[in-house]
Amino acid sequence: MSVAKTLSVRNLSIEFGGVHAVEDISFDVAPGETFAIIGPNGAGKSTIFNLISRLYTPTAGTMHYGEQDLLRLPAHKIVHAGIGRTFQNIELFEHATVLQNLMVGRHSHMRANPFLNFAFLPGVRKSEIEHRRKVEDIIDFLEIAQYREQKISDLSYGARKNVELARALCTEPTLLLLDEPASGLNNEETDDVSFWLDDIKHDLGITIVMVEHDMNLVGQVADRVMAINNGRLLAIGTPDEVRNDVEVQRAYLGVAA
Amino acid sequence: MQFLFKTAYTDDIRFLARTGEKIRVALVVILLLAAPFMLQDYYLAELGLLLVYAIAGIGLMTLTGHTGLVSFGHAAFLGIGAYTHSILLSKGVPFTISLLITVSFSAAVGMLIGRSASKMFGFYMAIATLAFGILIETVFGEWSSLTGGHQGLAVPDLIVFGLPLAKAWQQYYLDLVLTLLVIWGASNLFRTPTGRSFLAVRDSELSARCLGVNVEWAKIQAFGVSAAITGLAGALLAHHLSYLVPEVFGVLESLKLMLMIVVGGMGSILGAVFGAIFVSILPVALSFLKDVLPASIGQTAGLEPLLFGLIIVIVIVFEPLGIYGRWMKLRFFFESFPYYRKSSYVRQKSYLKTDRMR
Numbered sequence: 001m002s003v004a005k006t007l008s009v010r011n012l013s014i015e016f017g018g019v020h021a022v023e024d025i026s027f028d029v030a031p032g033e034t035f036a037i038i039g040p041n042g043a044g045k046s047t048i049f050n051l052i053s054r055l056y057t058p059t060a061g062t063m064h065y066g067e068q069d070l071l072r073l074p075a076h077k078i079v080h081a082g083i084g085r086t087f088q089n090i091e092l093f094e095h096a097t098v099l100q101n102l103m104v105g106r107h108s109h110m111r112a113n114p115f116l117n118f119a120f121l122p123g124v125r126k127s128e129i130e131h132r133r134k135v136e137d138i139i140d141f142l143e144i145a146q147y148r149e150q151k152i153s154d155l156s157y158g159a160r161k162n163v164e165l166a167r168a169l170c171t172e173p174t175l176l177l178l179d180e181p182a183s184g185l186n187n188e189e190t191d192d193v194s195f196w197l198d199d200i201k202h203d204l205g206i207t208i209v210m211v212e213h214d215m216n217l218v219g220q221v222a223d224r225v226m227a228i229n230n231g232r233l234l235a236i237g238t239p240d241e242v243r244n245d246v247e248v249q250r251a252y253l254g255v256a257a
Numbered sequence: 258m259q260f261l262f263k264t265a266y267t268d269d270i271r272f273l274a275r276t277g278e279k280i281r282v283a284l285v286v287i288l289l290l291a292a293p294f295m296l297q298d299y300y301l302a303e304l305g306l307l308l309v310y311a312i313a314g315i316g317l318m319t320l321t322g323h324t325g326l327v328s329f330g331h332a333a334f335l336g337i338g339a340y341t342h343s344i345l346l347s348k349g350v351p352f353t354i355s356l357l358i359t360v361s362f363s364a365a366v367g368m369l370i371g372r373s374a375s376k377m378f379g380f381y382m383a384i385a386t387l388a389f390g391i392l393i394e395t396v397f398g399e400w401s402s403l404t405g406g407h408q409g410l411a412v413p414d415l416i417v418f419g420l421p422l423a424k425a426w427q428q429y430y431l432d433l434v435l436t437l438l439v440i441w442g443a444s445n446l447f448r449t450p451t452g453r454s455f456l457a458v459r460d461s462e463l464s465a466r467c468l469g470v471n472v473e474w475a476k477i478q479a480f481g482v483s484a485a486i487t488g489l490a491g492a493l494l495a496h497h498l499s500y501l502v503p504e505v506f507g508v509l510e511s512l513k514l515m516l517m518i519v520v521g522g523m524g525s526i527l528g529a530v531f532g533a534i535f536v537s538i539l540p541v542a543l544s545f546l547k548d549v550l551p552a553s554i555g556q557t558a559g560l561e562p563l564l565f566g567l568i569i570v571i572v573i574v575f576e577p578l579g580i581y582g583r584w585m586k587l588r589f590f591f592e593s594f595p596y597y598r599k600s601s602y603v604r605q606k607s608y609l610k611t612d613r614m615r
């Protein structure tokens with residue numbers, strides 16, 4: 001497995017028809033760090049993720065992952081750089097099974113040749129079995145074995161969240177972007193998430209950048225926190241520093257209270 | 258219900274895991290192999306034609322059911338297959354080589370269409386493919402030096418490896434072998450990365466992209482595979498028709514293919530086969546209907562397309578769960594026209610949240 005690198009974002013900005021969704025934001029995420037992005041609704045948190053994923057192209061600024069200039073990559077190459085992600089609204093393949101979803105997670109490590117696939121040559125079979133084994137490790141890790149054969153459309157919300165996290169892990173990322181991993185989950189499920197995030201960080205050595213509203217969870221798992229509002233940076237520091245920042249309290253905690 | 262104990266990863270790769278399934282499939286294959294001993298030539302030819310339509314259905318299913326891309330002009334590929342094959346045969350090219358060239362040529366045209374279509378969404382793609390279908394039909398009509406125009410083109414006799422297959426049962430076995438090959442290959446495709454990338458594009462382009470699927474390329478590939486399979490069906494169809502005229506490959510035929518996969522059930526290879534059975538029985542039901550209905554309605558021209566359209570609408574509206582009813586992404590295309598690209602980025606799956614309340 002390749003090693004985690006530093007994510008460095010400089011002066012990142014994007015506009016949507018005059019709306020400055022993200023404006024002049026800079027931050028670094030060190031290898032192995034858990035970094036949280038917080039901010040009120042519409043602050044631009046998901047937009048930052050979509051920019052790093054190259055789903056959006058910034059109007060200004062740069063993004064590097066290690067030596068790799070992310071702006072030089074199309075969206076479908078980002079995963080090859082070692083960056084995996086989940087979505088705020090869960091973007092699973094609804095009409096496919098959990099296994100199929102996870103196997104698409106292996107796509108970037110597999111060879112997709114229509115001719116070989118059509119004929120299902122021995123090499124293809126071997127590769128399927130090999131990648132199926134990797135998928136099985138992730139299934140064990142996140143304890144989703146009971147859903148293996150089920151269609152996503154038959155799963156509960158909590159199970160879907162787990163499967164989406166599993167699918168992102170199947171890409172063998174060194175940097176994981178998690179958009180609200182605990183939103184919509186009950187306390188027990190949130191505890192599970194906190195536990196897994198810990199394992200992902202310590203056992204798998206994966207750098208985590210997460211957007212999260214649950215300040216308890218952020219306090220538990222995050223090494224550093226960045227607060228933004230209206231696309232602008234408010235504060236960056238340890239969870240306590242950010243919690244106690246006057247600007248942040250006014251913009252974010254004030255809204256939440 | 259049978260509970261499956263899986264003891265090896267290979268168990269997942271197997272097509273027919275359950276004993277019941279194995280028995281059913283074996284039974285159907287045996288019946289199909291034995292058909293020539295049980296059926297008269299006329300019915301055998303009809304059965305062969307049904308198989309050809311099943312192949313065409315699988316072709317369109319790959320595109321629409323599995324990749325979520327519409328084509329309302331798919332009969333064009335049927336026509337390209339039929340004409341290319343017939344023209345090559347009449348120029349003295351041997352059957353197998355002609356078939357290979359026909360399939361490759363259809364795939365190439367499909368990929369070309371896919372290249373433009375991969376940048377379009379929903380409604381626009383429907384119109385573009387419809388226009389393509391009409392264009393190709395016109396080409397068949399106008400390029401008479403090559404296609405015989407509206408006069409028609411005689412399809413050369415069926416000779417495989419120098420062996421004339423003039424008997425109905427011989428042609429039937431050729432259709433059967435190729436049908437089984439296509440079903441096998443298409444099933445393989447969907448248990449391997451290529452097919453899975455198609456399913457991914459159908460269900461969420463966004464996450465497909467983030468998992469490393471080149472979405473545009475996947476769409477082009479899907480058009481290529483679909484056109485290749487449909488072109489093969491066209492080549493086999495030519496031998497059933499023995500005389501090609503452009504009108505056979507018009508809008509009505511495209512509608513018929515669409516009807517097949519909609520009724521059969523979106524997103525499954527078996528659905529395409531069911532659909533082929535359905536459209537093969539339909540003309541019989543239709544001729545029966547014509548006798549029953551008062552002459553003023555029954556004899557009206559255009560009853561067939563009207564009925565096709567009506568059945569498609571009814572199936573789409575009521576989305577029967579029984580026959581592989583999976584119309585989701587396609588419906589999403591039309592519902593969200595023309596905002597598909599935009600709305601796929603914003604919160605729309607609010608049902609996920611309400612799911613918590615239940």
Ligand SMILES: Nc1ncnc2c1ncn2[C@@H]1O[C@H](COP(=O)(O)OP(=O)(O)OP(=O)(O)O)[C@@H](O)[C@H]1O
Pocket residue numbers: 016019021039040041042043044045046047048088602
């Ligand atoms: N594709 C887009 N087109 C137009 N505007 C957009 C687009 N994507 C985001 N925006 C706008 O950018 C702003 C930031 O949105 P974003 O989704 O990043 O917020 P967020 O911080 O993730 O909020 P939430 O907590 O609700 O998820 C919003 O005003 C939003 O309307």
Ligand SMILES: [Mg+2]
Pocket residue numbers: 045046047088
């Ligand atoms: Mg968001």
